[in-house]
Amino acid sequence: MTNKQNLSMLLGIVLASILASIFLLGSTFGTQDPFYINMANRLSSSSAPHWLGTDHMGRDIFARMVYGAKLTIGLGILIILLAMCIGIPIGLLSGYIGGKMDAFFMRVIDGILAFPDFILAIAIAGILGPSLTNIVIAIVLVKWIVYARVIRGLVLEEKQKEFVLASRLSYSSTFHTIRLHIIPQIFSEIVVMAAIDVGKIILLISSFSYIGIGAQAPLPEWGAMLNEGRTFIQVHPSLMVYPGIAILLTVLCCNLLGDGLKGYFQARKRRNLQ
Amino acid sequence: MKTVGKMIGSRLSQLFIMIFVLSFFTFLLMKITPGDPIRSILKVDDVSVTTKKEEQLKKEYGFDEPILKQYGDWIINVAQFDLGESLISKKPVSELILERLPATLALAIGGLTVLFLISIPLGVISSLYENRWPDYISRWIALVGASIPSFWLGLLLMYFFSLKLQWLPMMGRGTFAHFILPSFTLGMAMAPMYISLLRERLITILQSPYIEAAKARGISKRRIVFFHALRGSLIPLVTMFGLSLGSLLGGLSVIEILFSWPGMGELIVQAVTQRDYPLIQGFIIVIGFLIVLTNLLVDLLYMVINPQIQQGKEARV
Numbered sequence: 001m002t003n004k005q006n007l008s009m010l011l012g013i014v015l016a017s018i019l020a021s022i023f024l025l026g027s028t029f030g031t032q033d034p035f036y037i038n039m040a041n042r043l044s045s046s047s048a049p050h051w052l053g054t055d056h057m058g059r060d061i062f063a064r065m066v067y068g069a070k071l072t073i074g075l076g077i078l079i080i081l082l083a084m085c086i087g088i089p090i091g092l093l094s095g096y097i098g099g100k101m102d103a104f105f106m107r108v109i110d111g112i113l114a115f116p117d118f119i120l121a122i123a124i125a126g127i128l129g130p131s132l133t134n135i136v137i138a139i140v141l142v143k144w145i146v147y148a149r150v151i152r153g154l155v156l157e158e159k160q161k162e163f164v165l166a167s168r169l170s171y172s173s174t175f176h177t178i179r180l181h182i183i184p185q186i187f188s189e190i191v192v193m194a195a196i197d198v199g200k201i202i203l204l205i206s207s208f209s210y211i212g213i214g215a216q217a218p219l220p221e222w223g224a225m226l227n228e229g230r231t232f233i234q235v236h237p238s239l240m241v242y243p244g245i246a247i248l249l250t251v252l253c254c255n256l257l258g259d260g261l262k263g264y265f266q267a268r269k270r271r272n273l274q
Numbered sequence: 275m276k277t278v279g280k281m282i283g284s285r286l287s288q289l290f291i292m293i294f295v296l297s298f299f300t301f302l303l304m305k306i307t308p309g310d311p312i313r314s315i316l317k318v319d320d321v322s323v324t325t326k327k328e329e330q331l332k333k334e335y336g337f338d339e340p341i342l343k344q345y346g347d348w349i350i351n352v353a354q355f356d357l358g359e360s361l362i363s364k365k366p367v368s369e370l371i372l373e374r375l376p377a378t379l380a381l382a383i384g385g386l387t388v389l390f391l392i393s394i395p396l397g398v399i400s401s402l403y404e405n406r407w408p409d410y411i412s413r414w415i416a417l418v419g420a421s422i423p424s425f426w427l428g429l430l431l432m433y434f435f436s437l438k439l440q441w442l443p444m445m446g447r448g449t450f451a452h453f454i455l456p457s458f459t460l461g462m463a464m465a466p467m468y469i470s471l472l473r474e475r476l477i478t479i480l481q482s483p484y485i486e487a488a489k490a491r492g493i494s495k496r497r498i499v500f501f502h503a504l505r506g507s508l509i510p511l512v513t514m515f516g517l518s519l520g521s522l523l524g525g526l527s528v529i530e531i532l533f534s535w536p537g538m539g540e541l542i543v544q545a546v547t548q549r550d551y552p553l554i555q556g557f558i559i560v561i562g563f564l565i566v567l568t569n570l571l572v573d574l575l576y577m578v579i580n581p582q583i584q585q586g587k588e589a590r591v
Contacts, residue, residue, distance in 0.1 A: 111291035114565055118524025119542070119558075120296070126546030126554050127303050203423050210425045211531045211543050226426060233429065234437055244426035252421035259417075 009260025015253045023069040032060035034067040034220050045238070055225075055239055056232050064220035065246055071221050073250060075136060076202040080194050082140045087147025088190070092178055094148065095155030102152075109149055117142045118204070122213065130213035132221070139204055143197070150193065154186040161185075188265035192258050199254030206247050222247050281573050289566040296558055297352075298345065304551055305341050348555070357556035362548050367556035371538060377447060378526060378537035381456055385522065388461025389468060396465075397472025398499055404477055412473070416466040424463035424525055428532045431455050445534040456533045463525055464518065471514055475507040482506075508579050516572035519565060 037057045044054045052061040094102045112120075124138035158164060159182070167177045206223030208214030215221035217228065222243040229239030351358060357367035396412040403409045432455060436444040443452050479485060480503055488498050527539025534540070538557070545553040 107291060108295055111288060111295050114288065114292055114520070114569070115296060115558075115562060116520030116524040116565070118521065119527070119561055122524075122527065122542060122546055123300060123554050123558055124303065126542075126549065127300060127551070129549065130547055199421065206423055207425060207528050210423075211528055213543065213546055223423070223425075226429070230429070233433055237433060240426075240429055240433070244423065244429070247423050247426065248418070248421055251423075252418065255417060255421055 006260065006263060008256045009264060012253055012256030012260050015249065015256060019069075019249060019253060023066050026062060026066035027070065030063050030066055032063035034059060034063040035218060036060070052242055053238060055229065056236070061239070061242060064225060065222075065242055068220040068222045068225060068243065069246065069250075071215070071219065072202055072205060072223075072247075073198075075132075075205055076198045079136055079139050079143065079201050079205075080198050082136075083143035083147055083197075084190070084194065086140070087144035088151055090144075091148040091151025092155055092182065095152035096159060096174065096178060096182070098156075106149075106152070109145055112145055113149060117146075118207075121204070121208070125208065125213050130216075132209075132215045132219065135205060135208050135214045139201060143201070147190075147193075151186065151190070154189055155182055158182050158185045188261075188269075192262045192265065195254055195261055196258035199251035199258070202247065202251055202254070278574075278577075282570065285566055285570045285573070288569075289562065292566070293352075293559055293562045296562065297349070297555060300555060300558060301345050301348070302341070305344075352559060357559065358552040360545075360553045361550050362545075362553075367553050368560075370541065370553065371556060371560050374536065374538045374541050377535060378530070378539065380453070381460065381526060381530070381535060381537060382522060384453055384457030385460030385464065385526070388457050389464050392461060392465040393468035393472060394504075396469045397476060398504070400469070400473040401476035401480060401503075402495065402499060409473075412469060416469040416473075419462065419466035419469075422463070424459060425528050425532050427462060428455070428459040428529055431459055432533075445532075447535055452533075456529050456535055459529050459532070460522075460525060463529075464522065467518065468511070468514065471510060472507060475510050476503050479503045479506045505579075509576065512572055512575050512579065516569050519568050523561060523564070 041054055046053050055061055094105050121138040121142045124141055125134050128134035164181050167181050205214055209221045209223030210227045215224040225243040226240055232239050359366050360370055400409045400412040432444055435442045442455055485498055488502055530537045530539040531543055542557050
């Protein structure tokens with residue numbers, strides 16, 4: 001089993017390096033402007049100046065893909081960090097302190113969690129008005145809840161352990177106990193969850209952009225590119241191929257890394273126990 | 275049958291908490307957001323915006339009242355099954371949503387059928403050939419499937435089956451042929467999660483004593499999987515179904531847009547782009563109802579699958 005999971009890790013790292021080098025080299029050495037419109041040269045196939053050809057407005061597809069990578073992956077990571085910043089402290093405190101406050105809080109959270117996050121995010125985005133910023137806000141508002149819930153569960157488990165009790169009995173402050181004895185224990189779970197969630201969020205953002213309530217027209221977010229290219233599916237299918245493959249590979253990379261990290265942490269835990 | 279009553283009670287309380295929290299939250303959000311629906315109504319009516327007209331409309335919709343009063347009025351109406359009317363089309367929200375419901379339900383059932391047709395065979399094969407090549411193939415299918423955006427998968431299917439092969443219509447609703455591509459997209463998008471879950475579950479079950487006993491009696495491995503182990507893995511699958519109903523409904527809206535399927539998901543996205551607040555609110559309520567109702571059905575299904583639960587024993591796995 002360990003072998004297989006290390007394979008995920010290895011594949012994930014290889015894929016991540018390939019993608020990162022393509023996008024980094026593209027953004028450093030690429031000379032094309034992702035927003036430059038040239039109607040005379042629209043829907044062209046691959047050529048020396050335009051590696052992946054041009055889209056329906058004559059914009060360079062490769063340059064747009066590279067710009068879109070920064071946008072999509074950057075936002076994915078940003079959203080996760082924001083969701084963790086809200087969700088982790090609340091989960092830690094709620095689980096650690098417990099009591100009526102915790103019980104009430106979890107009732108409310110369970111009520112919200114039973115509701116589809118995608119639809120809740122659509123509704124929030126709809127109320128705030130469709131734009132990329134509002135989609136980010138909507139996903140963070142929905143996502144932090146999951147973190148709070150999971151972290152709380154983990155804390156409840158850790159809280160029972162003897163070293164935590166020992167720390168509490170020796171008059172350590174709450175903050176000290178959480179930082180020194182609880183966070184290191186649950187760290188691995190958070191990292192694995194975050195790695196897989198970055199992929200899920202990239203899927204979410206691109207879906208929102210595809211249905212037209214995320215990134216708006218000239219922005220080359222991958223989902224928005226697919227939305228724009230959709231009408232040309234018959235005459236120029238490559239418009240729809242490249243962004244899709246980019247999303248697929250990026251999310252696959254997150255899933256492989258998440259799987260690999262899980263295997264790594266499990267193996268380390270087993271080693272520590274022996 | 276005391277447990278059934280208790281179960282319904284707890285689900286009902288879940289419904290109230292969910293709807294209360296969500297509606298209050300969205301209501302508050304609406305009020306603190308800049309930009310207001312009155313402007314978008316005026317835009318639709320295509321009248322030059324005058325302050326007088328704006329004031330008049332605000333009064334008509336009660337937008338000039340204090341927030342809590344507005345919320346209270348709205349809740350009272352909801353309790354009487356009145357979800358208000360759409361700001362844009364002026365039709366009752368409940369009517370708008372209900373006329374879309376059959377299309378969405380049909381697609382959901384189609385998607386679920388495809389989901390089971392894909393995930394049960396792959397899960398079973400994986401567990402039968404654990405760590406051999408059929409298992410690897412099905413695990414890779416699950417991994418890649420979990421990474422593919424559903425709308426892109428739909429686009430690809432549309433490209434090959436409608437444009438290239440011209441076997442199936444590209445979009446819209448009408449004949450059974452229209453129904454195939456969206457159902458497959460939905461089912462395939464949801465399958466990966468179920469494949470991995472079923473595989474893990476079956477592998478654990480195959481190591482349990484009652485399976486060993488069946489093996490000792492000389493029953494073939496295939497027969498064991500189909501007649502003994504699959505039944506044991508039903509409970510987590512049903513749980514999973516209850517939990518993933520949300521993602522099913524969410525995934526539906528993207529697929530409905532992609533295939534121009536006239537369902538609820540398409541309606542909500544329209545409402546969002548037009549900022550039709552009452553429609554968005556009403557949609558949240560209806561979805562909430564659907565979710566709680568299905569969860570209740572899932573609870574009842576548990577009892578059928580495993581009578582121990584009925585007797586109040588902790589038998590969940």
